[in-house]
Amino acid sequence: MRVTIHDVARAAGVSVASASRALSGRRKVTPDVAERVNRAATDLGYQPNAVAKALRDQTTGTIGMVVPGIGNPFFTTMVEALERRLQENGRDLLLCSSQYDPLIEARRLETLLSRRVDGLIISPCDIEASAPAVLSAAGRAPLVQVDRYIEAGGTDWVGLDDDAALAQAVEHVAAGGARTVAFIGSRLMNSSARLRLSGFQLAVDRAGLETVAPLLGEFTHEWGMQAGRLLLGGDRMPDAVVCGNDEIAIGLLRALRLGGVRVPQEVAVVGIDDVGHAAMCDPPLTTVAQPVDEMATEAVRVLEQVRLGERRPVQRIAIAPRLVVRETSRRTEE
């Protein structure tokens, strides 16, 4: 049988209350008692039972997180940053993947809630289908959305300023001399897909550039490659292609290489995210970086502020992106 605080108390010759006090150190005990209890605890190899403590305290010290998939390196980076931030606050991260399925997502949220996590961080996989589960969860625990969000309002969010990101990407290729620019993104089932497309269109209009119908598929390199082949098969290459994320851009680069199109001489390519592989592909990818650490910090801050049932203004924090110029785009002529 496992050793409990009762065993420690008995071994130290004190009551469980004293043992508890000595162990937590949050209440006064005589040095003698503290000494005996601590010795007994180490002697017996006492391990406090977090489950019992959680039941008693009504708090678990755990934050639950649901992401669409950990195959996407952006989410991985985000998770790592969040895990570090939370650990500084003495909390643990309970991570789940929804596998891009709103049903699984809803189930994971329920599980997390039944495990009484102290808060929830979620990147909803579908802007519409995820809404009921997310809203219901938000009513039962502090919740903050990260990166993606659901359409229905009223829930806090921390993410990228997509308009600014797309503006940076478009202005950069325009400054490099591009006149026609294409967009390869994701089907509009999530907020990132929508925001990035509309940000792109806005920026293109403002810059007075020419564009073609956007190519919309998935945020994967497979789709990037496929879209690249579509472009290759078209009438005429655009001067530049802006991609909805780096994965797409990496796939596109491969398709262009295969098609014998030189980057950036014949066409410039820009991604979004700045995942690790962006610097490794050929040529290294110019991209708009998401300040992941900053986002993690903000997300945790918002989460700690939320007190359930308390009326407060909804926070929507859009973080400014940062253009990282590598070699898939021509520099501005000076």
Place this chain on the structure above:
Amino acid sequence: MRVTIHDVARAAGVSVASASRALSGRRKVTPDVAERVNRAATDLGYQPNAVAKALRDQTTGTIGMVVPGIGNPFFTTMVEALERRLQENGRDLLLCSSQYDPLIEARRLETLLSRRVDGLIISPCDIEASAPAVLSAAGRAPLVQVDRYIEAGGTDWVGLDDDAALAQAVEHVAAGGARTVAFIGSRLMNSSARLRLSGFQLAVDRAGLETVAPLLGEFTHEWGMQAGRLLLGGDRMPDAVVCGNDEIAIGLLRALRLGGVRVPQEVAVVGIDDVGHAAMCDPPLTTVAQPVDEMATEAVRVLEQVRLGERRPVQRIAIAPRLVVRETSRRTEE
């Protein structure tokens, strides 16, 4: 206040015992009671408290996992496979990253144990420094090592048959005509690094190939690139380079590209793992795939078999790899 089983019982006009029985459905109750209890539960929006259940049942339905880092796509794939497998068994995965630090690793294990996970899956970051914490954890909960393992024996393990993997890689490049072959791997702080190096040397000897001193750094593309530059600066390029994992190979490919060395014409490159990006780099990477799903299945099976304190033979399951030939290696002349 949250609704508890007491509220449900009261609303249904029965005792908590009956409510519990009706809700779990594992014990006989009259249809009438079942009906009333279930209606009350849905009416009130009852959510069972998993913490209380865990305290009572002494089981949480949760498996804890500690990986060195989720930045490495191999671990990501592994985690996803494991998560799916566990979900089929109705268990949840509590994922932690040790960030390649044995101290953090030990702390995460303690946390997981105090949260009373039903089992532990770990890929220890250091073959020596991880040992005390892993052994101690193994004494307190069913534990299985995946991929990497600690030197001290006595603990179950599921992973790749590294000797076979390296043999496949070496024999493949030999069949393609290579006479001299280099190895770029990781410093020998973990079992994968050691096994892959020794597997390489064994295979090279057996094949009668020539080799040079292995280049040992980290399992990252940064190191792959750096090692590539070292190779470029040397006297003479080997006919083939076998890499300790795909990340290294991807970095190497980039260095070779920069150095103007053509792959596979001038030098063949082979990786290990078969991560998603392996098919996207330039040229697409020939690699030895780890059968991740099979490993996940085995790991879960072993974990469920372990009954604490029960003496049973240690299981060490090495799974056969599968060579995936892409374009960084010349095919066998036929």
Place this chain on the structure above:
DNA sequence: TTGAAAGCGCTAACAC
């Protein structure tokens, strides 16, 4: 079949 009650391990009143 149902209800009362014990108890999982812990902490915080409360009383001394």
Place this chain on the structure above:
DNA sequence: GTGTTAGCGCTTTCAA
């Protein structure tokens, strides 16, 4: 400063 005890929410004896 210390001990006794209630109670967090649940399931499962044990009696009826």
